[in-house]
Amino acid sequence: MVVNLDWENIGFHYHKLPFRYISRWKDGKWDEGELSGDNQLSISESSPALHYGQQCFEGLKAYRTKKGNVQLFRVDENAKRLNNSAKRLLMPEVPVEKFIDACKQVVRANEEYVPPYESKATLYLRPLLIGIGDIIGVQPAQEYLFTVFATPVGNYFKGGLAPTNFVASFDYDRAAPFGTGATKVGGNYAASLLPGKYAKDNHFSDVIYLDPQTHTKIEEVGAANFFGITKNGEFITPKSPSILPSITKYSLLYLAEHRLGLKATEGDVFIDELDKFSEAGACGTGAIISPIGAIQLKDKKHVFYSEDEVGPITKKLYDELVGIQFGDVAAPEGWIFEV
Numbered sequence: 001m002v003v004n005l006d007w008e009n010i011g012f013h014y015h016k017l018p019f020r021y022i023s024r025w026k027d028g029k030w031d032e033g034e035l036s037g038d039n040q041l042s043i044s045e046s047s048p049a050l051h052y053g054q055q056c057f058e059g060l061k062a063y064r065t066k067k068g069n070v071q072l073f074r075v076d077e078n079a080k081r082l083n084n085s086a087k088r089l090l091m092p093e094v095p096v097e098k099f100i101d102a103c104k105q106v107v108r109a110n111e112e113y114v115p116p117y118e119s120k121a122t123l124y125l126r127p128l129l130i131g132i133g134d135i136i137g138v139q140p141a142q143e144y145l146f147t148v149f150a151t152p153v154g155n156y157f158k159g160g161l162a163p164t165n166f167v168a169s170f171d172y173d174r175a176a177p178f179g180t181g182a183t184k185v186g187g188n189y190a191a192s193l194l195p196g197k198y199a200k201d202n203h204f205s206d207v208i209y210l211d212p213q214t215h216t217k218i219e220e221v222g223a224a225n226f227f228g229i230t231k232n233g234e235f236i237t238p239k240s241p242s243i244l245p246s247i248t249k250y251s252l253l254y255l256a257e258h259r260l261g262l263k264a265t266e267g268d269v270f271i272d273e274l275d276k277f278s279e280a281g282a283c284g285t286g287a288i289i290s291p292i293g294a295i296q297l298k299d300k301k302h303v304f305y306s307e308d309e310v311g312p313i314t315k316k317l318y319d320e321l322v323g324i325q326f327g328d329v330a331a332p333e334g335w336i337f338e339v
């Protein structure tokens with residue numbers, strides 16, 4: 001049973017759903033965890049998550065298939081990545097099985113809010129790990145809270161896969177060369193709000209972050225990873241220790257090679273060599289695949305395939321990825337988790 005909502009216009013907003021999962025860590029161990037009907041967290045005003053940004057999060061989606069089943073895409077990879085982020089900020093890891101079970105519990109408890117297959121909308125899950133408790137000095141928390149909540153989100157591309165334009169950021173970085181760029185922590189996002197606002201105020205979708213050391217290579221596309229298709233049909237995505245390792249990106253590397261027969265590599269993407277690309281896009285759970293029409297580089301605009309039309313290889317990658325996520329295309333082994 002699916003509730004009656006305007007699924008076509010659901011957008012990307014927070015909807016308070018009936019249930020979320022909450023578990024607490026204290027004295028070296030996690031409690032059992034439980035579903036809660038209360039969407040308000042009550043935590044100490046001195047929680048390190050609030051003052052010193054000791055927190056990390058994840059984002060993934062539940063998809064309803066044509067048959068009406070619900071499935072998760074590579075949730076084990078989200079669990080592992082959360083734990084990498086946790087290690088970097090001296091937080092306790094969440095066992096992979098606990099993480100997967102929490103996600104499944106939340107989907108099942110809110111099953112009627114998993115959008116219908118036809119809408120191409122999904123149930124977005126937000127796992128969150130925060131340091132809490134009475135601490136005022138700069139030190140790791142002694143207590144932690146792990147929660148997973150969900151909200152239905154719309155199909156990103158109402159009018160089809162439409163390219164959008166981005167602006168390269170020379171004045172601001174989202175992460176430092178040996179900082180926390182490779183971890184999914186709130187601090188990176190706090191740092192991205194100002195350049196993101198600048199981009200949106202100037203009618204760009206978002207900023208493109210360059211490598212923080214030399215500002216000569218592409219790193220991230222806002223909160224998504226970058227990929228380009230070269231004129232000789234190679235799939236390339238940047239490699240750097242300050243990029244967030246996108247699960248979508250690694251999935252596309254695999255699909256480009258094994259399903260589309262392209263050469264697929266991680267390597268440098270120099271901003272003065274963009275001419276070698278015939279197509280480019282942004283990828284991530286939120287962005288899915290968003291074609292990049294053009295990038296503004298100071299006073300120069302670089303157009304890839306077209307500012308209005310999606311390129312053929314980007315379209316093929318999109319169809320393959322989304323087909324797998326909704327259960328219409330056979331998935332590589334281990335990518336799909338039935339709820």
Ligand SMILES: *Cc1c(COP(=O)(O)O)cnc(C)c1O
Nearest residue numbers: 223224225244246247248284285
């Ligand atoms: C989450 C995130 C991505 C996308 O990762 P996926 O696993 O594909 O959703 C890309 N860049 C940043 C900065 C992110 O936080």
